[in-house]
Amino acid sequence: MTDENLALKKAGLKVTLPRIKILEMLQVPTNQHISAEDVYKKLIDQGEEIGLATVYRVLNQFDDAGIVTRHHFEGGKSVFELASQDHHDHLVCLDCGKVIEFSDDVIEQRQHEIAKKHNITLTNHSLYLYGRSVDGQCDHGDCD
Amino acid sequence: MTDENLALKKAGLKVTLPRIKILEMLQVPTNQHISAEDVYKKLIDQGEEIGLATVYRVLNQFDDAGIVTRHHFEGGKSVFELASQDHHDHLVCLDCGKVIEFSDDVIEQRQHEIAKKHNITLTNHSLYLYGRSVDGQCDHGDCD
DNA sequence: ATAAGTGCAAATTGTTTGCAATTTT
């Protein structure tokens, strides 16, 4: 049994074609931070038979199951990302749309200190940085 | 001429009743982080004549003009907050719902460094910390 | 007077839901 199937099984979800296809779609590196609509379009483009509603439903189930993480970027729509055990934050280039993942121990630590100062134990947080390419060339180093 | 009127003038916006009313609404301390719909409802409740579309339009203009800041909390809808010259982030207590504003120079600096490393000049960012009261008493010091 | 702003209703956009038909177990 493949990894995908195991992940679905473990989440109590039946192993269906749409779910497998969506899971595969999310595994493509360039498809990180993809919207439901885009998952749908790409699947249609590659000839799959699937409904938009199914994509939304499956993505929600995946979110509930912890298989994906939902992000609320600016622009109204949600984007999804395959959940990974290592926490990271996001830096979004407003020029090319590229999403760069990063994590910074100093920031993480400060966050906990600030919360503690207010008698709060952090359960989670979201940090998004938005900016423009310094030279308009969008050479972010690890950009595609 | 009042402060409000000046703010509008400076933004190149005509001083109209709806705009003044909305601005006043945003100045009420308890109305920080309010949604367009709620601004509308409160104005209607207090007997003003205004359309929901106008509220949305004005809030967008205020956002463009830097008079308010738009936040994308989880749940789909945007909430607005009167922009203050002093930037701050948000710490949300999941037990009592209290929103604590804070700002941390160390975090701010790190953010810029990280962006710079990726050839990006930060235009803005959003940082939300979510946590639970350490003792369940929700005495956050500056809590109301 | 003229350009900007408003209200209303209709249009969009992103997402969810009811239900009959179809799969997975």
Add this chain to the structure above:
DNA sequence: AAAATTGCAAACAATTTGCACTTAT
């Protein structure tokens, strides 16, 4: 065969837009 899942269309919620009318300058 039973229970879960799907596709489609209709339903929704948040927000935007076209347009005739009104208001600030």
